[in-house]
Structures are given as structure tokens and as C-alpha cells.
Amino acid sequence: xxxxxxxxxxxxxxxxxxxxxxxxxxxxxxxxxxxxxxxxxxxxxxxxxxxxxxxxxxxxxxxxxxxxxxxxxxxxxxxxxxxxxxxxxxxxxxxxxxxxxxxxxxxxxxxxxxxxxxxxxxxxxxxxxxxxxxxxxxxxxxxxxxxxxxxxxxxxxxxxxxxxxxxxxxxxxxxxxxxxxxxxxxxxxxxxxxxxxxxxxxxxxxxxxxxxxxxxxxxxxxxxxxxxxxxxxxxxxxxxxxxxxxxxxxxxxxxxxxxxxxxxxxxxxxxxxxxxxxxxxxxxxxxxxxxxxxxxxxxxxxxxxxxxxxxxxxxxxxxxxxxxxxxxxxxxxxxxxxxxxxxxxxxxxxxxxxxxxxxxxxxxxxxxxxxxxxxxxxxxxxxxxxxxxxxxxxxxxxxxxxxxxxxxxxxxxxxxxxxxxxxxxxxxxxxxxxxxxxxxxxxxxxxxxxxxxxxxxxxxxxxxxxxxxxxxxxxxxxxxxxxxxxxxxxxxxxxxxxxxxxxxxxxxxxxxxxxxxxxxxxxxxxxxxxxxxxxxxxxxxxxxxxxxxxxxxxxxxxxxxxxxxxxxxxxxxxxxxxxxxxxxxxxxxxxxxxxxxxxxxxxxxxxxxxxxxxxxxxxxxxxxxxxxxxxxxxxxxxxxxxxxxxxxxxxxxxxxxxxxxxxxxxxxxxxxxxxxxxxxxxxxxxxxxxxxxxxxxxxxxxxxxxxxxxxxxxxxxxxxxxxxxxxx
Amino acid sequence: xxxxxxxxxxxxxxxxxxxxxxxxxxxxxxxxxxxxxxxxxxxxxxxxxxxxxxxxxxxxxxxxxxxxxxxxxxxxxxxxxxxxxxxxxxxxxxxxxxxxxxxxxxxxxxxxxxxxxxxxxxxxxxxxxxxxxx
Numbered sequence: 001x002x003x004x005x006x007x008x009x010x011x012x013x014x015x016x017x018x019x020x021x022x023x024x025x026x027x028x029x030x031x032x033x034x035x036x037x038x039x040x041x042x043x044x045x046x047x048x049x050x051x052x053x054x055x056x057x058x059x060x061x062x063x064x065x066x067x068x069x070x071x072x073x074x075x076x077x078x079x080x081x082x083x084x085x086x087x088x089x090x091x092x093x094x095x096x097x098x099x100x101x102x103x104x105x106x107x108x109x110x111x112x113x114x115x116x117x118x119x120x121x122x123x124x125x126x127x128x129x130x131x132x133x134x135x136x137x138x139x140x141x142x143x144x145x146x147x148x149x150x151x152x153x154x155x156x157x158x159x160x161x162x163x164x165x166x167x168x169x170x171x172x173x174x175x176x177x178x179x180x181x182x183x184x185x186x187x188x189x190x191x192x193x194x195x196x197x198x199x200x201x202x203x204x205x206x207x208x209x210x211x212x213x214x215x216x217x218x219x220x221x222x223x224x225x226x227x228x229x230x231x232x233x234x235x236x237x238x239x240x241x242x243x244x245x246x247x248x249x250x251x252x253x254x255x256x257x258x259x260x261x262x263x264x265x266x267x268x269x270x271x272x273x274x275x276x277x278x279x280x281x282x283x284x285x286x287x288x289x290x291x292x293x294x295x296x297x298x299x300x301x302x303x304x305x306x307x308x309x310x311x312x313x314x315x316x317x318x319x320x321x322x323x324x325x326x327x328x329x330x331x332x333x334x335x336x337x338x339x340x341x342x343x344x345x346x347x348x349x350x351x352x353x354x355x356x357x358x359x360x361x362x363x364x365x366x367x368x369x370x371x372x373x374x375x376x377x378x379x380x381x382x383x384x385x386x387x388x389x390x391x392x393x394x395x396x397x398x399x400x401x402x403x404x405x406x407x408x409x410x411x412x413x414x415x416x417x418x419x420x421x422x423x424x425x426x427x428x429x430x431x432x433x434x435x436x437x438x439x440x441x442x443x444x445x446x447x448x449x450x451x452x453x454x455x456x457x458x459x460x461x462x463x464x465x466x467x468x469x470x471x472x473x474x475x476x477x478x479x480x481x482x483x484x485x486x487x488x489x490x491x492x493x494x495x496x497x498x499x500x501x502x503x504x505x506x507x508x509x510x511x512x513x514x515x516x517x518x519x520x521x522x523x524x525x526x527x528x529x530x531x532x533x534x535x536x537x538x539x540x541x542x543x544x545x546x547x548x549x550x551x552x553x554x555x556x557x558x559x560x561x562x563x564x565x566x567x568x569x570x571x572x573x574x575x576x577x578x579x580x581x582x583x584x585x586x587x588x589x590x591x592x593x594x595x596x597x598x599x600x601x602x603x604x605x606x607x608x609x610x611x612x613x614x615x616x617x618x619x620x621x622x623x624x625x626x627x628x629x630x631x632x633x634x635x636x637x638x639x640x641x642x643x644x645x646x647x648x649x650x651x652x653x654x655x656x657x658x659x660x661x662x663x664x665x666x667x668x669x670x671x672x673x674x675x676x677x678x679x680x681x682x683x684x685x686x687x688x689x690x691x692x693x694x695x696x697x698x699x700x701x702x703x704x705x706x707x708x709x710x711x712x713x714x715x716x717x718x719x720x721x722x723x724x725x726x727x728x
Numbered sequence: 729x730x731x732x733x734x735x736x737x738x739x740x741x742x743x744x745x746x747x748x749x750x751x752x753x754x755x756x757x758x759x760x761x762x763x764x765x766x767x768x769x770x771x772x773x774x775x776x777x778x779x780x781x782x783x784x785x786x787x788x789x790x791x792x793x794x795x796x797x798x799x800x801x802x803x804x805x806x807x808x809x810x811x812x813x814x815x816x817x818x819x820x821x822x823x824x825x826x827x828x829x830x831x832x833x834x835x836x837x838x839x840x841x842x843x844x845x846x847x848x849x850x851x852x853x854x855x856x857x858x859x860x861x862x
Contacts, residue, residue, distance in 0.1 A: 162820055234820045240847065364753070371757050372764050383761035384780040386831065386845075392756065525816035525843070527794060605820050623817050627792050675796065677817045 002067060002146040005055035009139050009146075012048040012099075015041050016133035020126045027122035027195070035122045039110050042125060045132050046103040053087075053100045056145050060087045065156050068147040069093055075158035075588070077553055085169040086159040091294065091309075092145040094172060098290065099135040101173070102180040105210070106132070109184050113206045120203050123191035124184075131183055134316055142309060161559070161585050161605045165232045167224040175225075175248055178218025179286040182251055184210040185258075186283020189276050193327040198276055198334055204262045209702060211262075211279075214286075215255045216698035222248050223691045234606030234621040236523060236679045238687070241390045246369040247289035250362055254282040257358040260351050260408075267413070268348060269338030273328065274355070276335065280324035285362075287317055292369075343415040350411055354404045357397050364393040391518075399452050402511050405504040406460035409467055427466055432459035450519035453511055460508035464501045471498075491700060499701025503694050510690030516683035517617075523679040527625075530671050537680030539575065539618060542567045546624070546672055547579065548664040559583040560599055560660065562624035562667055564674055566609060578609025580622040580676075594637025595644075596659055600626070612685050619679040628670050632663055762831055767801050768808035775834045778842070781812070787824045801828065814841035821848040 019041025026034030056067075060083045065071040073093070074086040088097040106128040113121055139145065185207045192198040225245070226238035239245065258278035264271050291313035328335070341348055367374070368385045375383040410424040435458035436451060444451045468487070475486040491498040522537040533542040547563040563581030567574065587593055587602035609620040636659045640652070647655065762780040763769075770779065781801060786809050789800035795815045802809035804827070812832060822828065831845035 160821075232820075234817065235844070242847070367753055367757070371761060375757070375761060379758075382764035383758075384764040385757060385761045386780075389756065389760040392760075393753075525796075603821070603823070621817060625792060673794075675817050 001055050001059065001064075002148050005052045006140070006144060006146040008048045008052040008055075009096075009136055009144075012045045012052070012103075013133060013136035013140050015044050015048065016129045016136055019045070019129040020133060023122045023126040023129065027119070027126070035118075035125070038122060038125045038129070039114065041129060042103065042106045042110050042132070045129075045136075046107040049096070049100045049103045049136075053096055056087050056093060056096060057084060060084065063156065065154075066148050066152045067145070068149050069145050071149060071153055071156045073157065073159055075156040077556055077558065078156075078159045079164065079553075082159050082164050082169070085163070085172075088172045089159060089163060090145070092139065092143040092147075094176070095135060095139055095143055096145050097173065098176050098180065099132060099139065101176050102128070102132055102135065102183065105177070105180050105184060109207065109210055116206055117188070117191075117197075117203055119195040120188060120191040120197050123194045124187040124203075125191075127187035127190050128183065131187075134312070138309060138312060142312070155588065157588050161583070161603050162232060165228050167228040167231075171221055171224040171228060174217050174221030176221075178214050178216075178221055178248075179251070179290060181210050181214030181217060182255060182282050182286040184214070185279045186286075189279040189283075190323070190327065193276065193331050196331065196334055198272065198331055204265060204275070208259075208262065209704075211255065211259055212698065212702055215252065215259055216695070216702065218248065218252045218255070219698070220691075220695060222252060223688075227688065230684070231608065231610065232605070234608060234677070236608075236619050236621065236677060236681075238684075241368070241387045243369045244289075244293050246365050247285075247292040249365055250369075251282045251285040251289060253358050253362040253365070254278055254285060257355040257362075258282060261355050264348050264351055270341070270348065271352070272335040272337060273332065277324075277328060278355075278359075280320075280328070284317060284320045284324065287313070287320060291317060345411070345416040345421070347408060347411050347413045350404055350408045354401065354408060357401050357404065361394055361397045361401070364397070365390070368393075395449050395515075398511055398514075399449065399456055402453065402456040402460060402508055405507060406456065406463040409501055409504065410463050424463070424466075428459050428462035431462035432456070434458075447519040450515040453515035457508040457512040460504055464505050467501060468498070495703055496701045499697045499699070499703075502697030502700060504697075506690045506693030506695075506697055508690070509686050509693060513683045513686030513688075513690055517681045517687070521679060521681040523677065523681075525675065525677050527673055527675050529673045534676065534678060536678045537616075538570050539678075539680050540569050541620065541676070541678045542569070543674065543676065546668055546670075546674070547581070548667045550660060550664055551583075557586060557599065557657075557660070559585045560664060561607070562626065562664075562672075562674075563607070564622050564624075564676070566620055566622075566676070566678075568611065568618055576611040576618065578611065578618070578620050580609040580620045581607040582622060582624055583607060594634070595640035595656060596633050596636035596663070599660060600633060614683075614685055616680060616682045617684040619677075619681065621677045623675045624667070625673045625675070626667070628672065629663055629667060632666060636663070766803050766808075767810045768803050768806060770810045770832075770834075770839065771808060773834045773839075775836075778831060778833050779839075780829065781810070781832050781839065782827070782829050783809075784827050785822070785824050790824055797822075799824075801830070811838045812841055813838050814846055816843055818846060819848045822846070823848075 019038045022034045022041065023038030026032065026036075026038055056069075058064075059067045059070050060074050061080065063070065063074060063076045063078075063083070069090045069092055070086075073090050074083055078086060087093045110121065110125060110128075117124075185204075188203045188207045189198070192203040197203065222245075225248075229240075230236070230238040258275060261271050261275050261278065265275050291310075294309045294313065341352070343349065368390050371385050372382045375381065406428060407425075410428070412420050412424075432455045436455035439445075439451060439454050444454060468490070471490045472483055472486045475481060475490050476483065479486070479489075481489065524534055524536045526534045528534060528543040530543055530545050533540050535541070544565045544567050547561075547565060549561050551558045551561065561581045561583045563579055566578040566580065568576045568578060583605050584600050585602040585604070586599045593601050606621045606623075609618075611618040640656065640659070643652070643655075762778045764780045764782065765773075767781065767783045770781065773779065783801040783803055786800040786802050789798075789809075791798045793813070796813070797818055798811065798813045800809045800811050812830065814830070826848055829847050831842040832839035833842065834840075
């Protein structure tokens with residue numbers, strides 16, 4: 001099977017190289033059959049890589065430890081649900097996932113545009129195939145997922161227990177879908193520049209939905225990562241400004257900028273250089289994100305260790321940057337704006353300002369992320385920036401961004417008049433001021449930046465709400481529909497617009513959640529004995545008693561858990577009871593470890609206690625003090641080592657089980673102390689609710705509306721007429 | 729005012745703003761950043777200065793204390809190691825032999841970790857012990 005998988009990848013590489021040549025030759029010589037052959041190469045690669053990926057997945061699901069990657073990242077005791085996800089927890093598996101998604105999305109876009117963009121599409125095909133060739137070459141020559149082991153182990157190392165979380169199943173495919181989808185507008189922008197078709201907005205219209213999909217998938221991927229960090233990692237945070245996290249944020253920020261600014265090019269023929277530059281930068285940043293995880297160039301907690309992929313990626317990024325800049329400079333005349341900005345009080349100006357803020361944020365994040373390298377070049381020593389530095393710049397920029405997302409939907413195109421401004425802004429502004437005043441009275445004034453975010457968030461909700469209200473009112477007056485039907489028809493007739501508005505509301509909720517949970521969060525690290533208490537915010541956390549238990553799976557010991565029962569009260573009244581735990585998984589590496597000790601030397605994971613609510617989250621994690629158990633564990637190791645080989649395996653297993661049960665009982669009898677992290681944090685849930693609203697809004701904007709279907713039919717008809725006329 | 733002159737003024741204003749912002753960015757970056765070091769760099773560290781330390785947790789060095797954990801961090805490749813004391817809960821993936829990044833300040837002979845600054849290599853990218861490959 002491994003040989004077949006590898007052969008499919010080699011074939012995919014060969015087809016990709018052929019496809020690049022065929023597409024370019026067809027485009028230059030005007031030979032449609034070569035262009036079509038290039039396009040079919042993409043479909044063929046999708047089929048080949050699907051086969052290759054299926055072989056790897058089957059190997060994981062069957063626990064085929066002859067595959068080196070399966071032996072290192074899965075085991076027979078890994079739950080089936082997670083065996084599938086284990087395939088992309090390795091460097092080589094994740095690269096294969098990247099290539100697979102790239103080939104699928106590329107096939108979809110090229111199929112959808114097969115009768116459009118006849119001059120642009122062949123070059124775009126060549127670029128997409130170039131990416132495919134690059135990743136296929138990495139998989140064939142550098143990091144193959146089909147490497148076989150000389151000695152097949154009976155058991156694998158297993159998927160790290162921390163990754164056994166549903167969001168980790170979806171997080172990487174979402175991120176990679178985002179990255180790979182962003183290469184599509186990039187490829188079409190390069191095609192449009194080469195074919196001198198960049199002035200027209202056709203290529204933008206053809207790839208707009210893919211750009212929006214990329215933005216949505218990448219956003220979901222980022223948020224799933226944040227959720228996993230909050231719920232699983234035992235530190236209570238959701239964002240750490242780590243280089244790899246930042247790398248995923250960079251293309252999302254520039255992508256957000258261009259899905260706004262391309263509207264100005266479509267409507268007014270403006271900002272062409274800006275748009276094409278943003279599209280190219282976003283595509284390049286998507287590759288940079290992939291590179292950062294794999295190069296080891298920056299110290300990141302998320303980077304793959306000991307990678308040899310740095311140099312090929314640097315070469316690829318160099319080629320992308322050089323060709324992007326070169327093409328934009330060469331085509332600067334075709335990229336001149338058809339119109340000028342009429343007024344600074346117009347939707348175009350607000351979009352431009354929104355773009356500047358987003359690009360400024362991207363620049364700050366880029367600067368902070370690469371500061372160790374910049375500082376080394378400037379001063380000779382590596383220096384690193386922490387979260388406070390990022391917050392200094394990104395928080396004010398985020399406030400301005402949220403404010404603009406409330407102004408943009410309601411301000412007039414070209415030039416806003418005083419009466420237009422009064423009509424559209426009076427109510428939202430009054431609502432925002434009222435919310436601000438109310439919150440200031442209740443103590444939010446102590447954190448001015450957070451208060452500013454709350455005011456801006458209220459402004460966004462009010463201005464978008466006003467737009468929906470007015471739209472529904474107009475429809476009801478025209479058709480006599482009831483309010484719900486009118487709302488549905490309103491959204492269905494202009495999904496992109498109202499889906500976008502919903503995204504703005506979701507982002508406002510998300511940012512309000514971030515501002516509140518950052519500014520008013522109260523986190524305490526404290527060591528408690530049973531019966532002792534600690535206060536966090538308005539809540540008192542009392543460590544009532546210790547807990548412990550042994551979990552088994554399929555007859556094998558899965559983990560030993562030591563935990564606590566924590567009573568949470570407010571003003572003397574019981575609020576909730578939490579049961580945080582720390583689970584100790586046995587080490588698979590038995591060499592050098594005692595028969596008992598190895599059960600405490602594997603991965604340890606926190607099962608947090610969480611009481612989430614609309615108003616606040618109460619969060620706890622605990623680290624048990626197992627020092628008093630160490631003499632017992634060492635004694636157990638001595639006894640079982642001395643008895644090794646003298647007991648029947650079944651008897652030895654039973655004795656070991658009894659010994660572990662004894663240790664677990666001893667932990668309870670000792671009334672042990674434990675280190676707790678307790679957090680009370682307001683509005684964290686708003687982050688996840690905001691994310692769901694963003695997701696729904698994005699889906700509505702992506703969903704083809706009746707207009708799109710009509711346009712598609714018209715385009716097909718026009719293409720057929722043109723073909724017939726060409727033949728005549 | 730002539731449109732060309734107006735454009736030139738706008739360009740100068742925009743460039744000046746960009747230069748000022750870039751200056752502020754460089755200044756605050758230099759001011760706020762910690763020197764990124766390995767354990768061998770810290771052998772000659774100054775007391776009181778703050779550093780971002782990257783290295784591996786030395787096998788057998790982790791000791792739980794009443795307030796947190798004491799351990800030693802060594803170079804990725806090499807044996808130079810420094811003692812670190814950290815208060816509070818450690819991240820779940822924290823283990824002996826695993827790579828960590830921590831902001832530390834020298835106090836006497838030991839390096840004291842800053843609260844919430846200890847991060848451990850993400851488990852999704854951590855390949856377990858190398859098995860023999862064909």
C-alpha cells in the first residue's frame with residue numbers, strides 16, 4: 001500500500017509539471033487543446049492525491065504500524081474518531097493534507113470558470129499547478145508519509161492526549177482550506193497581470209466566492225484553535241501572540257481587507273493597484289504561514305521540530321514576492337484607477353480607511369512576529385516581543401476597525417450629505433452613547449479602552465439592526481409580507497450584503513467578548529489544602545476534597561486522574577460545583593522507567609472545570625501535588641522489578657492493577673494539597689457566539705443567490721453564442 | 729490648489745506619518761523586547777535583566793515545590809544548563825526533555841520565571857521518540 005501511495009504522489013508531481021508546461025504553452029500559443037489539457041491535469045492531480053491520502057487514512061484507521069508516521073502518531077488504543085485526525089498531526093501528513101485540499105479547491109475553481117476568463121485562466125492554472133508541484137516534490141523528496149519501518153512495532157506511540165478534542169479534528173483542515181483557497185485569488189491575479197486583464201473585474205468576480213470561502217475557513221480554523229486552547233490547555237487563555245498563531249492571522253487580516261476593497265473596484269473601478277497587491281500579499285502570507293510552522297526560523301511552541309523544509313520554502317516565497325512586485329510594476333499603466341475619491345465622507349473612503357487599519361494591524365503583527373530576526377539584523381542580538389507589545393498596537397486599531405464596520409454599511413457611496421448622515425447615524429450613535437454611559441456607571445470606565453470597544457460594538461449592532469429594520473419595513477410596505485417572511489426575502493435577495501452585515505455584528509460581539517474578558521479577567525494561581533478557599537472576582541472557590549480514579553479503554557489502563565471537588569459561591573450562596581482533574585497517561589517508552597513509575601511519566605493533561613454563561617465564565621484547572629506518592633511509586637518499581645519474570649503475566653497484571661489502586665487510594669487518604677488556577681472572566685461566551693454569528697453570516701454571503709444562478713445561466717448562454725459566432 | 733501639488737502634499741504627509749509610525753514601532757520594539765537567549769548565553773547573565781530563554785527541560789531536573797516547580801533548562805544541542813524556578817501552574821505539555829520558552833530574570837544563582845510566561849512546545853508538532861526507519 002505504501003508503495004502505491006508513494007507512486008501516486010510521484011505521478012501527481014509528474015502531472016503537475018506537465019500541466020504547468022501545457023498551460024503556459026497553450027496560453028502563449030493560443031492553443032485551446034493544450035489549455036484544456038493543463039486544466040485536466042489539475043483534475044488528475046486531485047484524483048491521484050485523493051488516492052494517496054485515502055491510503056494514508058486507511059493505514060491510520062487500521063493501525064498499520066509498518067508506516068513510520070502511523071507508528072509515531074497513533075496507537076491501537078487511540079479512539080477511532082481521532083485516528084483519522086492523527087494523519088495530519090505529523091509534518092508529512094499535514095503536507096499531504098495541504099496538497100489534497102489545494103488540488104480539490106483548484107479543481108473546483110477551474111471547473112467553475114472553464115468557460116470564462118479564457119486568457120487569464122491558463123496562467124492561473126499554471127500557478128496553481130506550480131504550487132501543487134512544489135508540495136508534491138516536498139512529499140516525494142523531503143517528507144514522505146509512506147516511509148516504512150524495518151521492524152514493525154506491536155504498538156504505536158499514540159496521538160498526544162491533548163489533541164483528543166473535537167476541535168482538533170477540524171482545526172487543521174479548516175486552516176489549510178483557508179490557506180489553499182487564498183492561493184486561488186493569488187493565481188488568478190498573477191494570470192490577470194500576465195494576460196493584461198487586470199483592469200477588468202472579471203477575475204475578481206470569478207474568484208470572489210473562493211476568497212470569501214478562504215476568509216471564512218481560515219477564520220473558523222483560528223477560532224477553533226482558540227477554543228481548544230481555552231478548553232483543553234489548562235492555562236485559561238485563547239490567544240498568546242505566538243509566531244505560528246500570528247502567521248495564520250496575517251493572511252486573514254489582508255484577506256479581510258481585500259474582500260472589502262474589491263467591492264470598490266467592482267463598483268467604481270478604483271484601487272486596482274491596491275487590490276491586486278493585497279491579493280498577492282495574502283497569497284504569499286498564506287505560504288508564509290505554512291513556512292513558519294515548518295522552518296524552525298522562529299521559536300514557536302507550535303513549530304515542527306527539526307525540519308529541513310526551510311530552504312525550499314524561502315526559495316518559493318522569494319519567487320512569489322519577486323514575481324508579484326515585478327508584475328505589478330510592469331502593469332502599472334493598466335492598473336490606473338478609472339475614478340477618484342469624491343469625498344472623505346463616503347463609503348469608498350470608509351472602506352479605504354478600513355483597509356489601512358487592517359493592513360496596519362497586519363504590519364504590526366508581522367513586525368512583532370519577525371522582530372527577533374529584524375533585531376538580530378539591526379543589533380546583532382535576537383530579541384523577542386511579548387503579548388503586551390502586541391496589545392499596545394492592536395487594541396486601538398481593533399477599536400477603530402469595529403467603529404468603521406458600523407459606519408461602512410450605512411454611509412452613502414460617493415458622498416454623504418449632512419441629512420444622509422443624520423438619518424443613518426443618529427440612532428446608532430445615541431444607542432452607543434447610552435450603552436457607554438450605562439456601562440461607565442457600572443464600573444467599565446476604569447478600563448477606557450474596553451469601554452471604547454463596548455461603545456463601538458453597540459454602535460455596530462445598532463447601525464446594522466437599523467439597516468435590517470428599514471429593509472424589512474420597505475419590503476412589508478411593498479409586498480404586505482409579515483416581518484419574518486420579509487426578513488427572509490430581504491436576505492435571500494441580497495445574500496452578500498446582509499450576510500456581510502451579520503458578519504459585522506458577529507465580529508463586534510467577538511471583539512466585545514475579547515475586550516471584556518481581557519480587561520476584567522481575574523486570574524489567581526494558588527496552592528490550597530482541602531477546606532481552604534480563594535477569591536477571584538466576586539466568587540469564592542473552596543477546595544472541598546480530592547478525587548482520584550483509574551480509567552481504562554479496551555482492557556488497557558488509559559490514565560490515572562487526580563482531581564478536586566471545588567465549590568464556587570458568591571456572597572455565601574452556592575453557584576456551582578466544579579471537578580477539575582489532571583490525567584496522567586502512561587508512557588509508551590518503557591526503557592529506563594519502572595513498571596509503576598511509567599504510569600506517571602507520560603503526558604499529563606488538564607480536564608478543566610468550566611461554568612460558562614452569557615455574563616461570565618468561571619474556569620478552574622488544578623495540578624495535584626503527587627510528591628507524597630513518589631516513595632510509594634519508587635517502592636512499587638523496586639518490588640515489581642525484583643519480581644520481573646517470576647510471576648505469570650496475568651498475575652503480574654493483577655498485582656500491578658492492585659498497586660495502582662493502592663496509590664490512587666493513598667492520594668485520597670493523604671488529603672493532598674494542589675495548585676489551582678481559578679479565573680472569573682466576563683463575556684468569554686460572547687467570543688464563541690460572535691464566531692457562530694460570523695460563520696452564519698459568512699455562509700449566507702457565500703450561498704449562491706437567485707441573481708448568481710441567473711448570471712450563471714446568462715454567462716453560459718453568452719459563451720455558447722460567442723462560440724457559435726466564432727465557428728460561423 | 730493645483731491637483732498635482734495637492735497630490736504631492738498628500739504624499740509627503742502620508743510618507744511623514746509612515747516614517748513617524750515606523751520610528752515609534754522600532755523604538756517601542758527595542759524598549760519592550762527581551763533578549764532571546766539559550767542557556768549557554770545565560771552563563772554570563774546580568775542580575776535583574778530580563779531574558780526570553782529557549783531550551784530543553786533537563787531529564788530528572790523537575791522538582792515540584794510548594795509554589796510551583798523548579799527545573800533546569802539546557803541548550804537544544806549541548807549540555808550548558810541553568811536552574812529555573814517558576815511559580816504557578818505549568819502548561820499541560822510541560823515535561824522533562826521537552827522544549828520550553830520562558831521569560832526569566834536572574835536572582836542570585838537562579839533564574840526566576842515571569843508569571844504566565846512558561847510555554848511548552850505544542851504537542852501537535854511533537855514527534856515521539858524516533859523509531860528505526862528502513
